[in-house]
Amino acid sequence: MTADGVQDPTIDAYGADERGWFGDFGGRFMPEALIAALDELTDAWHDAAADPAFGAEFDAILRDYANLPSPLYLAERLSDQVGVRVLLKREDLNHTGAHKIRNVLGQALLTKRMGKKRVIAETGAGQHGVASATAAAYFGLDCTVYMGAVDAKRQALNVARMQLLGATVITVDSGSATLKDAINEALRDWVASVDHTAYLFGTAAGPHPFPSMVRDFARGIGDEARAQCLEQIGRLPDAIAACVGGGSNAIGLFQAFLADEDVRVWGYEPGGDGVETGRHAATIHAGDSGVLHGARTFVLQDEDGQTIESHSISAGLDYPGVGPQHAHLARVGRASYTPVTDTEAMEAMALLSRTEGIIPAIESAHAIAGALRDAPRLLAECGPDATILINLSGRGDKDMETALEWFRLGQPQGETGGEAS
């Protein structure tokens, strides 16, 4: 963790100003009732970020409890398939199985520092809910998780996990009964409970300070990967890649490399059935500037500004908005964002499973698929030593039901000779 103002000024060029503006994006479009709490949170975060004791405690928890730093792994058999050297940042090996544990432990530690006793969170697939319930259990905080009724049905196992961890899960029936509605309901809770409750926001989106704060709690991904890469191959990668839903794993990786202008920064958005079908969640690629959940960013919306429901096979990417820093990086051209379809992602899931013995989350499989597609370009530009570093943001255990259905798994593929009749 680094305090604001002492970072490399080149990095700050892609960061937010003191009011949360990343160029034209971000800001704070929120009810006045929550502004004092957001100001309080901003001050507490700045104060903590400048306190070496807080940073040391955060690092110790990540190391001793969350199994960090995660390894950077040279995936040789996958590299042969992709055509360039592939380094995987193994966030799938973290406690709770994804990068999200970094953010929730950071926010929960901050909650403790602020003296609040209760946390709330929204969740789509349930991963952030499980991570939040985990952090709440670790710190002894009361935890309520809002989850769309449709998602809760799709992800019953994660509901059970949260409950086992001691959290209260409240299902949300309003709107499309998915992630965006869970966020709405969590915000409604927060308006009424803000004096004693912290909102553990699950991604680097929403009103200031969340996009910057969540990024800084997740930026260990990139800080570690950059150092590991220098140590392992003696130079920086030619490209880095990550999937982008709300965008917390991606911005956590990207931040450390933004000042390295020679490093290509590639984000892969959920293309669903294909952007041309309208059933997707490729917000930057196909959305328009608008205001959703407290920030100006790219939003999937109709011509009246009503939010359009997003679609992705990956529940963790199924969100009609995106973090404002990604919107800014896209607009200024520092990062590119392209869609990856459900089919491409599922093929990549199978490929990584079979070549490396790693079953990735479907979210992370989007990044593998995108890298696979863009590798020839990298090879052409950088030669045979071309290297891409991909954030493997989570493991695929939670996605086995989807895989089972998609690949028609679970049926015996042969049988030994039965008894003679």
Added chain:
Amino acid sequence: MSSHSVATAFEKARADGRAALVGYLPAGFPDVAGGIEALQAMVAAGCDVIEVGLPYSDPVMDGPTVQAAAQQALEAGFRTTDVLRTVEAVAATGTPTLVMTYWNPVERYGVERFAADLAGAGGAGLITPDLTPDFAPEWIAAADAHDLDKVFLVAPSSTDDRLAMTVAECRGFVYATAVMGVTGARASSSDLAGPLVARTKAVTDLPVGVGLGISNGDQAAEVASYADAVIVGSAMVRTLLDHPDDRAAGLRSLSALTEDLAEGVRRGA
């Protein structure tokens, strides 16, 4: 100040020695024509100012009642232009008519274009629950150019600095949210409202209206004893939601509630 501003209605109420009654319904609920009819009934039954809601897909400040009505309007095909039609029909009664809207539909329509069309429809201005003055330079400029009221919200959690900043940018009145929470009728009114009104009045001469949670004449009378306006929304919506298959009965119930509230603001003076 424009002839459509809410200021005239507040002055009249003040001259009568009472608080003003501000009533809310979302446009397009139960449908556009039905919504206009209901809002006109509220005018006839004693509302001094009308707030027309613009239904939005992600209404984070609204409780279940207003959400249900807005969702019904959206499912029936509500368009942003319908709110302007509604404003035009209600403002034609001579009662000042504001639009209450989340920000994205206005940004999408075009801030300047929305301001121009709202003024053209005879609207008084906007109430913006998720837009605070420090993030509203475009709206403030457009409102000033088209002589529209700018009603921003203050909350019990607002600091003194933010109260002063907010009221300095308001025109028409200041909207004080009486409870920390979303819209919805509550059995008892909040003990946070009185102190908030007092703090607000200490820094502005504008009228201060109190909303969130008021559902009957007795509560209206209590709030009217210290505020310049009593704002009622969810309870109005509830009367129509309770009569889904009998609009006439819904309108009778809405009119009866409005009369009770109008009597309350006179009693509380």
